[in-house]
Amino acid sequence: MAHACLNWIGTREAADLPSVAHSIDPLVDPRWDRFVEQHPRSSVFHSKAWLTALHRSYGYKPVAFTTSAPDQDLENALVFCRVESWLTGRRLVSLPFSDHCEPLVSSGEIQHILTGALEEESRKGKWRYLEMRPLQPIKLVTPLRHTEVAYAFHQLDLEPSLDTLFRNLHKDSIQRKIRRAEREGLQYREGSTPELLDQFYELVKITRKRHHLPPQSRQWFATLMECCGDAAKIRVALKGEMPVAAMMTIRHKDTMVYKYGCSDSRFNNLGGMHLLFWTTIQESKAAGLRYLDFGRTDAGQEGLITFKNRWGATQSSLTYSRYGIAETSTHMFDLYAHEWKSKAAKYVLSNFPAGVLSLIGRAVYRHIG
Numbered sequence: 001m002a003h004a005c006l007n008w009i010g011t012r013e014a015a016d017l018p019s020v021a022h023s024i025d026p027l028v029d030p031r032w033d034r035f036v037e038q039h040p041r042s043s044v045f046h047s048k049a050w051l052t053a054l055h056r057s058y059g060y061k062p063v064a065f066t067t068s069a070p071d072q073d074l075e076n077a078l079v080f081c082r083v084e085s086w087l088t089g090r091r092l093v094s095l096p097f098s099d100h101c102e103p104l105v106s107s108g109e110i111q112h113i114l115t116g117a118l119e120e121e122s123r124k125g126k127w128r129y130l131e132m133r134p135l136q137p138i139k140l141v142t143p144l145r146h147t148e149v150a151y152a153f154h155q156l157d158l159e160p161s162l163d164t165l166f167r168n169l170h171k172d173s174i175q176r177k178i179r180r181a182e183r184e185g186l187q188y189r190e191g192s193t194p195e196l197l198d199q200f201y202e203l204v205k206i207t208r209k210r211h212h213l214p215p216q217s218r219q220w221f222a223t224l225m226e227c228c229g230d231a232a233k234i235r236v237a238l239k240g241e242m243p244v245a246a247m248m249t250i251r252h253k254d255t256m257v258y259k260y261g262c263s264d265s266r267f268n269n270l271g272g273m274h275l276l277f278w279t280t281i282q283e284s285k286a287a288g289l290r291y292l293d294f295g296r297t298d299a300g301q302e303g304l305i306t307f308k309n310r311w312g313a314t315q316s317s318l319t320y321s322r323y324g325i326a327e328t329s330t331h332m333f334d335l336y337a338h339e340w341k342s343k344a345a346k347y348v349l350s351n352f353p354a355g356v357l358s359l360i361g362r363a364v365y366r367h368i369g
Contacts, residue, residue: 021117022069026051026062026079035074035104037253041135043293044231044252045098046079053227054081057220058366060096065114065121076105078114080130087367092122092130096369099259099296100135100153100318129324137319145324152305154294154313158285165281170310178278181271187238188279192225196234199243203262210265214360221248221260235280237272245272249280254290256280277311 026032026048036042044050051062060081068074079101080092095101105111122130132138135153158165169175189196201218208215225232228250237245244267248260258280263273284292294308296318309315 020069021065021067021114023117023121024064024066024070024077026064026077027055029064029074031068031074032064035077039104041102041104042253043100043102043255044228044250044257045095045101046104047228047252049227049229049231050098050224051079051081051095053220053224054096056227057217057223058096058369059084060369063092063121065117067110067113076110076114078103078105078118080118081369082125082127083369085367085369087364088369089128090126091128091369092118092125093369094130094132098133099293101133102135103132103138129322131320131322133318133320135318137317138321147322147324149320149322150299151296151318151320152299152308153296153316153318154305154308154311155316156281156292156294156311156313158281158290158292162282162285165285165312166278168312173307174274174310177271177274179271180269181237181275184239184270186244186270186272186275187240188235188275189238190233190235192230192232192234196236197222197225199236200234200246200248200260200262203243203246203264204260206264207262214364216365220365224248224250235276237275239267239270239272242267244270245276247273247276247280251284251287251289254288255293256284256289256291257293258295281311 024032033048036046036048039046054060055062060083062079062081064077064079066074066077068076078094080094081096082090083093083096084090094103103111105114118130121127156165160168166175169178197218201215201221204221205215225234225248231251233249233251235247235249236243243264245261245263247258247262250257250259258277261273261276281292292313294311294313297304297308305315
């Protein structure tokens, strides 16, 4: 009987290639931190801090596949989380709630070995599918069912001078809003205090309700702040003592990552979010960082895509690939998510009070991943 296999396109050379793949737990393997810090394509989503937050908040179990033996330095890895849910099925995701997650592998030959081990794990564990979220497209040759979802990805190069970065901003919708925020006397606060977290989370709830979606739990954000330490920061814009916009950023190596943003739409004309982004750019530039990661955007969110483009960020395509270990990679949540996007579901959710939406969020997000 033919044995199906996932293969990265690339030739294999028999000489000097490791033939055995190992699975490791990044949360306990002492080599992981150094490997992530030194690898040129690693991101905050590979970090032990991010993986720990996922594990503590949602119970996801990280696993990485590598050809490096236990007594060797790590040279490569594919990292996933085991997501086990009665609602959405059992699957391997690289990685849940992460905008992107590059395979930290340098050659097609090593990729071939690791993906063979990955398929063996998938079949042995009876995972419904595996999902990859690479920044750069990966070509796989496989008879297995393959589906893709495309997103937009934006990243701002901070190498130019601050004056040049400001001149590159859209004059009407960005520069003008930054000056408006200054004229309005908006205050800026940053840090990781419980007070700032409370202000941020209240705006998260307002924003998610505006989009007819339940918020993630406050505990997720608190855990993320705790795990990331000084690298994570909440930024809040206030009109007087009223929070009008907020965001959470995480610094990793030479990149500042914009992970979450929220606002009170009644005050959007004051330019609070614009003030937060511009202050973040100034701070990142002063710290010698190279990039501001604006994160992913759904392909249909043209307004948000335009907003990010107007900051001078470079737009690229981000493609999530799913490979079904079973006959189909479709699962219950595909249908459930589609229903969420329907007008009927949005109407129902829009009529729930914020407290009920928070309870719904706590119940369902661990099943999403």
